Amino acid sequence: MKDFGFAIEKPRALDLDKADRNLYVRLLKREPSFARCFQCGMCSATCSARNFTDYNIRRIHTLMRQGQTQELDAMLQKCMLCGKCTLVCPRGVNLRHLIIQMRKLLNNE
Amino acid sequence: MHKINLIPYNSFVLPFIVGSVIMLIICLWKYIKWIKMFSPEQRSVLRKNWLSWKIFPAVWEMIREGLLHFRIFRRNVVLGIMHQAYAFGWFLLIVVGAMESMTAVRSLNQDNNARFAMELVENGEWFAYSNDDASSVELLKEQPDNVKLHYKRPLHLAIFYRYFVHSTPPQFKNAHVYSHLMDGLLLYVFLGLTLAIVKMLYSRIMGMRSTTKHTIIDRFSKFALWMIFPLRFLAESVTASLYGNGGFCTMAVAGLFDPVIVKGMELSLWTFYSVVLAIFFVTLPFTRYMHIFTELLLIYFRRIGMTETEHKTGYSMFQLNACSRCGICIDGCPLNSIPGHKVQAVYLIRAIRMQDRASVIRTMTSDCLMCGQCAIACPVQIDITALRKIQRNKGVIDTKGNYSYLQSMRSPFNAVGRVAYFGGCMSHLTPGIVSSMEKIFNAAGVKYWHMDKEAGICCGRPLSQQGFFNQASELREKNSELIKQSEATMLVTSCPICYQSFVKEYNLDIPVVHHTEFIDNLISEGKLRVNRSQLRTAYHDPCELGRGMGVYDPPRRVLAAVSMPQKVKMERENSICCGFNLGNTVLGLGDQTKVRNAAVKNLTQSGAETIVTACPMCKKAFLHNNRQSVRDIAEIVADNII
Numbered sequence: 109m110k111d112f113g114f115a116i117e118k119p120r121a122l123d124l125d126k127a128d129r130n131l132y133v134r135l136l137k138r139e140p141s142f143a144r145c146f147q148c149g150m151c152s153a154t155c156s157a158r159n160f161t162d163y164n165i166r167r168i169h170t171l172m173r174q175g176q177t178q179e180l181d182a183m184l185q186k187c188m189l190c191g192k193c194t195l196v197c198p199r200g201v202n203l204r205h206l207i208i209q210m211r212k213l214l215n216n217e
Numbered sequence: 218m219h220k221i222n223l224i225p226y227n228s229f230v231l232p233f234i235v236g237s238v239i240m241l242i243i244c245l246w247k248y249i250k251w252i253k254m255f256s257p258e259q260r261s262v263l264r265k266n267w268l269s270w271k272i273f274p275a276v277w278e279m280i281r282e283g284l285l286h287f288r289i290f291r292r293n294v295v296l297g298i299m300h301q302a303y304a305f306g307w308f309l310l311i312v313v314g315a316m317e318s319m320t321a322v323r324s325l326n327q328d329n330n331a332r333f334a335m336e337l338v339e340n341g342e343w344f345a346y347s348n349d350d351a352s353s354v355e356l357l358k359e360q361p362d363n364v365k366l367h368y369k370r371p372l373h374l375a376i377f378y379r380y381f382v383h384s385t386p387p388q389f390k391n392a393h394v395y396s397h398l399m400d401g402l403l404l405y406v407f408l409g410l411t412l413a414i415v416k417m418l419y420s421r422i423m424g425m426r427s428t429t430k431h432t433i434i435d436r437f438s439k440f441a442l443w444m445i446f447p448l449r450f451l452a453e454s455v456t457a458s459l460y461g462n463g464g465f466c467t468m469a470v471a472g473l474f475d476p477v478i479v480k481g482m483e484l485s486l487w488t489f490y491s492v493v494l495a496i497f498f499v500t501l502p503f504t505r506y507m508h509i510f511t512e513l514l515l516i517y518f519r520r521i522g523m524t525e526t527e528h529k530t531g532y533s534m535f536q537l538n539a540c541s542r543c544g545i546c547i548d549g550c551p552l553n554s555i556p557g558h559k560v561q562a563v564y565l566i567r568a569i570r571m572q573d574r575a576s577v578i579r580t581m582t583s584d585c586l587m588c589g590q591c592a593i594a595c596p597v598q599i600d601i602t603a604l605r606k607i608q609r610n611k612g613v614i615d616t617k618g619n620y621s622y623l624q625s626m627r628s629p630f631n632a633v634g635r636v637a638y639f640g641g642c643m644s645h646l647t648p649g650i651v652s653s654m655e656k657i658f659n660a661a662g663v664k665y666w667h668m669d670k671e672a673g674i675c676c677g678r679p680l681s682q683q684g685f686f687n688q689a690s691e692l693r694e695k696n697s698e699l700i701k702q703s704e705a706t707m708l709v710t711s712c713p714i715c716y717q718s719f720v721k722e723y724n725l726d727i728p729v730v731h732h733t734e735f736i737d738n739l740i741s742e743g744k745l746r747v748n749r750s751q752l753r754t755a756y757h758d759p760c761e762l763g764r765g766m767g768v769y770d771p772p773r774r775v776l777a778a779v780s781m782p783q784k785v786k787m788e789r790e791n792s793i794c795c796g797f798n799l800g801n802t803v804l805g806l807g808d809q810t811k812v813r814n815a816a817v818k819n820l821t822q823s824g825a826e827t828i829v830t831a832c833p834m835c836k837k838a839f840l841h842n843n844r845q846s847v848r849d850i851a852e853i854v855a856d857n858i859i
Contacts, residue, residue, distance in 0.1 A: 141805060141806070154645070154646065156642050156645075156672070156673065156674075156675055157622075159671070159672030159673075160622050160623060160626070160672060160674075161622035185616055185619040185688075186619060186620070186622065188620075188642075188674070188675035188677075188679070188680065188688075188692060189675070189679045189680045189683060189685065189688075190642035190643075190675040190679050190799075191642070191643075191679055191799050192642055192643065192645065192646060195643070195646060195797070195834075195837055196646065200805075200806035202802070202803070202804075202805060202806070204679075204683075204799075204802045205802040205803055208611075208614075208683065208802060211614045212614060215613055215614050217612075217613070217614065
């Protein structure tokens with residue numbers, strides 16, 4: 109099938125009451141400004157890596173909050189750390205530090 | 218003929234001897250350990266160059282910076298005098314003292330005067346011994362004409378000369394010259410001591426707003442150092458009042474003493490002097506004073522071509538220990554004025570050296586804008602940025618093969634022979650810079666290829682600054698491949714971060730210039746003709762362009778050609794960072810803004826209408842302020858093209 113850049117995902121159900129938010133809470137401690145994020149998606153819109161591949165910080169945020177952390181590290185590795193996201197963030201979230209800390213947490217550091 | 222050896226000794230020299238031996242052993246042990254830690258590249262540099270012509274400039278720099286301290290003089294004259302008086306003065310005291318004792322011993326040996334030897338043995342605490350069975354002292358007394366005297370010159374004779382030689386040896390011709398000279402040198406050191414005390418009380422007159430907060434052991438060692446020379450002076454004065462063997466200064470003070478009263482103090486003063494020396498020597502390898510010897514070795518290694526790698530090596534150890542914790546780096550640090558950021562180079566180096574808690578070091582390491590102010594200010598020229606990067610090494614999370622998604626990227630066929638233009642990631646947020654550059658290229662008739670028009674690969678410097686060395690090199694490889702493929706003739710970049718990366722971290726075979734240099738060339742070659750507008754501008758030196766790459770004049774020439782540049786107070790290498798430098802990941806928006814405001818204040822004080830910078834990052838930072846007009850140098854030029 110032709111790849112149009114979007115597709116229909118399989119239906120799935122997620123019990124958010126049972127989500128493991130441990131990592132998310134620890135992350136908030138390391139980078140408190142993350143709590144200010146209102147998921148506007150400016151970061152993803154301006155992202156350098158996003159120009160080339162499927163890399164979406166907003167999506168990563170959602171997955172993090174839902175505790176679906178299995179594939180996060182592989183996703184985060186695509187980041188080039190150029191810092192445009194941090195500059196455009198209207199809420200002043202320190203995204204570069206956030207990404208580094210996420211990778212550290214996901215690697216048990 | 219009986220051969221008689223004479224050696225000066227009193228038990229008070231023991232602390233000095235033991236102390237200096239301990240110091241030498243510890244220092245040697247440390248140096249050998251660090252040399253063993255050299256990386257393979259550093260080893261090969263050492264093997265290749267250890268005796269090349271490069272040691273001549275190295276020796277000159279050792280004299281210039283280890284003794285005369287030109288760099289501190291350039292920073293502040295009074296500060297320079299202070300350190301030179303202490304370091305060079307002490308050095309001369311040792312050298313002249315050694316010459317004095319050497320000359321004295323030589324003349325004593327030539328003189329072969331048994332009566333004087335007897336005098337020394339009786340008053341000066343010299344010990345006579347001979348290999349013959351007979352008692353040496355009796356031989357001296359009974360057969361004064363039948364002895365061959367052999368005076369020994371142990372290490373401590375030069376240090377305690379006045380105690381052991383009370384009256385001038387008969388044939389020692391220039392004795393008084395030496396004693397006056399030694400007094401003069403002691404006064405020279407006192408000048409340094411006085412200035413050091415003044416600096417402790419009021420450092421501003423030496424151009425230092427803030428000074429280092431030292432640890433207990435550093436203070437203790439400094440106190441010992443400060444006590445050495447006053448005690449030496451007192452001891453020599455007391456001895457001079459008893460025997461009249463001082464120079465102009467010690468004799469003057471000796472006149473104030475009553476010989477009968479001070480007689481009992483003589484030995485204890487000399488003992489204190491020796492003990493204080495010993496304390497200083499023993500603590501030296503563990504305190505800031507380790508810089509005394511290490512700096513010389515660092516200069517040597519640096520001059521023969523050694524550099525830092527991405528890991529902690531022996532060279533890093535020499536760099537860490539060459540830091541004298543003078544605190545000159547503190548004032549320039551843009552984070553210094555913000556409370557809660559005790560992260561300056563001096564504190565980081567101390568924390569690494571003293572092996573502070575890992576969390577403390579980690580915070581200090583990441584909380585730095587990497588603006589390079591400290592590296593410029595450092596009188597020892599420690600490569601602090603490299604040390605910080607090593608410390609930031611991300612280890613396991615610095616993975617390989619992250620950017621496989623870039624593999625399909627290819628250069629277009631029509632780039633051949635053109636000038637490649639790399640705006641940099643940040644230029645995507647400042648489209649004004651990019652469109653101005655396009656206008657300039659077109660006006661000057663330069664055929665260009667816009668490398669990152671749609672999508673650009675980061676240069677890798679933001680990653681390498683944060684210690685992701687593998688990831689950064691992957692991006693560098695890809696960019697190099699693209700540039701090579703394109704067969705472009707030149708690379709022009711608008712972002713100083715990329716510029717520094719392309720020049721220092723890449724290995725490109727085409728010239729790389731920043732757009733300010735490029736425009737400067739176009740104007741001077743007459744390819745681009747511009748108007749001079751009446752706009753009053755203030756130029757902000759971006760950290761990466763100025764301190765990083767030393768590009769100060771081309772942007773100023775360009776700006777003078779198109780506007781009326783105003784004089785800015787802190788400019789060139791003293792320029793204040795915009796606060797948004799990518800070097801710092803932990804600084805919050807609030808503190809970034811404080812640094813930015815300091816920079817803006819400095820620029821607007823000049824009476825300029827517009828702040829002009831040459832870095833998209835700085836432009837964006839200043840724009841965040843929303844108060845004044847901020848433009849890139851390319852935009853001003855583009856507006857004034859005829």
